[in-house]
Amino acid sequence: MTDIVGYDLDGDIGIITLDNPPVNALGHELRAGIVAALDTALADKGAEAIVIRAAGRTFPAGADIREFGRPPQDPWLPEVCNRIEAATKPVVAALHGTALGGGFELALAAHFRIAAADAVVGLPEVKLGLLPGAGGTQRAPRLCGGRHALDLMLSARPVPARKALEIGLLDEVAEDDLYHAALALARKAANGGLPPRPTRERRRGFADPVAYEQAVREWREKLANSPLPAPGRIVDCVEAALLLPFEAGLEFERAAFEELMNSPQSAALRHVFLAERRAAKQPELKQAEPRPINRVGVIGSGLMGSGIAVTMLDAGLPVTLIERDQESLQAGISRIETIYARAAARGRLDEQEAGLRLARLSGAPDPGALGDADLVIEAVPEDMEMKKAVLAAAGRATRPGTILATNTSYLDVNALQVSVPRPENLIGLHFFSPAHVMKLLEIVVARQTAPDVVATAFALARRIGKVPVRAGVGDGFIGNRVLTAWRQAADEMLEEGATPCQIDAAMREFGFRLGPYQVLDLAGLDISWARRKRLASTRDPEERYVEIGDMMCELGWFGQKAGKGYYLYDSGDRRGRENPDMLALLDELRAARGISPRHFPADEIRNRCLAAMANQGARLVEEEIARCPGDVDVVMVHGFGFPRWRGGPMQAADAWGLLQVRKQLQEMAEGNPKFWTPAPLLNELIKNGMKFASLNG
Numbered sequence: 001m002t003d004i005v006g007y008d009l010d011g012d013i014g015i016i017t018l019d020n021p022p023v024n025a026l027g028h029e030l031r032a033g034i035v036a037a038l039d040t041a042l043a044d045k046g047a048e049a050i051v052i053r054a055a056g057r058t059f060p061a062g063a064d065i066r067e068f069g070r071p072p073q074d075p076w077l078p079e080v081c082n083r084i085e086a087a088t089k090p091v092v093a094a095l096h097g098t099a100l101g102g103g104f105e106l107a108l109a110a111h112f113r114i115a116a117a118d119a120v121v122g123l124p125e126v127k128l129g130l131l132p133g134a135g136g137t138q139r140a141p142r143l144c145g146g147r148h149a150l151d152l153m154l155s156a157r158p159v160p161a162r163k164a165l166e167i168g169l170l171d172e173v174a175e176d177d178l179y180h181a182a183l184a185l186a187r188k189a190a191n192g193g194l195p196p197r198p199t200r201e202r203r204r205g206f207a208d209p210v211a212y213e214q215a216v217r218e219w220r221e222k223l224a225n226s227p228l229p230a231p232g233r234i235v236d237c238v239e240a241a242l243l244l245p246f247e248a249g250l251e252f253e254r255a256a257f258e259e260l261m262n263s264p265q266s267a268a269l270r271h272v273f274l275a276e277r278r279a280a281k282q283p284e285l286k287q288a289e290p291r292p293i294n295r296v297g298v299i300g301s302g303l304m305g306s307g308i309a310v311t312m313l314d315a316g317l318p319v320t321l322i323e324r325d326q327e328s329l330q331a332g333i334s335r336i337e338t339i340y341a342r343a344a345a346r347g348r349l350d351e352q353e354a355g356l357r358l359a360r361l362s363g364a365p366d367p368g369a370l371g372d373a374d375l376v377i378e379a380v381p382e383d384m385e386m387k388k389a390v391l392a393a394a395g396r397a398t399r400p401g402t403i404l405a406t407n408t409s410y411l412d413v414n415a416l417q418v419s420v421p422r423p424e425n426l427i428g429l430h431f432f433s434p435a436h437v438m439k440l441l442e443i444v445v446a447r448q449t450a451p452d453v454v455a456t457a458f459a460l461a462r463r464i465g466k467v468p469v470r471a472g473v474g475d476g477f478i479g480n481r482v483l484t485a486w487r488q489a490a491d492e493m494l495e496e497g498a499t500p501c502q503i504d505a506a507m508r509e510f511g512f513r514l515g516p517y518q519v520l521d522l523a524g525l526d527i528s529w530a531r532r533k534r535l536a537s538t539r540d541p542e543e544r545y546v547e548i549g550d551m552m553c554e555l556g557w558f559g560q561k562a563g564k565g566y567y568l569y570d571s572g573d574r575r576g577r578e579n580p581d582m583l584a585l586l587d588e589l590r591a592a593r594g595i596s597p598r599h600f601p602a603d604e605i606r607n608r609c610l611a612a613m614a615n616q617g618a619r620l621v622e623e624e625i626a627r628c629p630g631d632v633d634v635v636m637v638h639g640f641g642f643p644r645w646r647g648g649p650m651q652a653a654d655a656w657g658l659l660q661v662r663k664q665l666q667e668m669a670e671g672n673p674k675f676w677t678p679a680p681l682l683n684e685l686i687k688n689g690m691k692f693a694s695l696n697g
Ligand code: 3HC
Pocket: 022, 023, 025, 061, 062, 063, 064, 065, 066, 077, 098, 100, 101, 102, 103, 105, 124, 125, 128, 130, 131, 132, 133, 134, 136, 277, 278, 281
């Protein structure tokens, strides 16, 4: 057969084995191989029935996402599925690992499905802005009914084998040996013990059409305001499964799939999927072995330190917490206990498990307790001298191979390396608050950081379930720099006539859950004020500086915690309402600057913000602080709530058109040239007819 599809005879059963690592994605070669192997098996007089199984870690996890957007090549996956279903000998699909998307659709087209007990199955296409396009929307409801099928496709959550058996998607779960159980099932089918059953002819899922239609209606209502087309089209297809003949349903599904494949939302979601995986790949991972990490030390147990400790405990790593005195240590431990108590109260974790995780926590008021730590993360306040002292002490207290990490948001990690005895062991691990919730981890590689330390940081990120992105050293790394640019653009509009409500509403309409001023109020305005004061002496006098944030802080308007910030918060209210004093303050500021306010339409607000973010992203790539535009996107999606379906600022800029972005920047450049002048990289891309995506490799 081919290199990636094998065919053997085991007794009287033909065995087709798919072997396309890492996840058996159903690319063209695999699809062609399956069709050829199926023909061979059908022609093989010795084969009474056929088993399709996979080698390696999983049954196919889907169509090959890298082929999307390119001209389709025969045979298409729907065609492969139809061929399997039409086979004149019984076909058994033997599933292990993660049988997802097109992989599970392949199985749905087989006559029988058996799965390993630890396998999961699912139809997660909606996460890519798509729908199951190889018959899944038509076959799954025939087996499990409308409600389960809609849950499966719209939640995108994989279902464990036993649950899939219970709802009718599987015929058997193999308790021990999947291969032999699949052989037995195939033999039983071959001997007439089981009738041949093309899924298209099954009616089990249509047994209660009233409940089916009710599920369709409920989902349709729930999705009425979704900005994404895919969920609604999934509902349409599942409804069509009940109403149309099978072939017509398949055609309906195909048309909807193609429409979605060409949608900007799907392009953006596919981009983020691939960008996340690219971001996790580092040259160091090829050159160097990660160091083993069996115990972690965390210095500082404030909001950040305790969140980091919880992240490590959740991943099964014992943690030693270090504080400056017993009282602070106790406060830190209490913070961690509270996080677990809340998780248990909300049913996210049972109390026994919470207790087990807490039992892995120890603490001491002295870095001397860090002797057996393999990694020490400092999370003390953002003060260069304090961080230097803490890291130097940690360096003295630990073994030569221990990795030291600084959780700084802005400080120069090259400068911090100077303070430790073994600078090659120091790296930046920038967690985002709350650290046990936020997925992003910026891994800051400083001048002297050793390759195996970088490799360890990426391996750790995977272990603790974070999305890692490599960042070079530079004020604010990737995320905070883009954020600062976004806020600058927004502040300029405030000064020129917009209100915080208008700006936030425009960004929410774009897809953010919260606008920039809502986030500032939530985080506390004093935090960025302290930083501005610290950097005041280094501020470039040529850059436009909007004073509104400083004016508010001088009045003690620190945001939600003070009951007053960009919004007013009545007691217990977290949503806030327009703050009239803030509007008066803005009028004062505008008058002092001689600015006559004007109205800003929502699209202008969005365009200015997006242009500022993308231009800053381009500078980060030029300065090699971000390796590629895709990394900037991953940071903004996972750390700053940029809507995933917009793909991040660089992808959104590509979709808008780089010429348009440049035009917007140039329009702004007169008022604040240093900030708004288009990055040279942007001009270069335009000149060469390229996009940011062209640099993602
Ligand atoms: N196509 C191409 N490559 C894929 C892929 C796919 N569907 N799924 C995973 N990969 C690749 C990844 O890019 C990565 O490649 P790399 O090693 O070169 O970086 C490698 O497989 C391993 O992936 P992960 O790092 O994500 O490994 P995990 O073990 O963490 O997760 C997984 C495995 C659960 C399978 C996860 O990769 C996943 O969720 N994949 C996507 C599943 C999916 O969405 N399937 C539907 C696709 S659309 C479809 O099928 C359309 C059809 O209806 C017509």
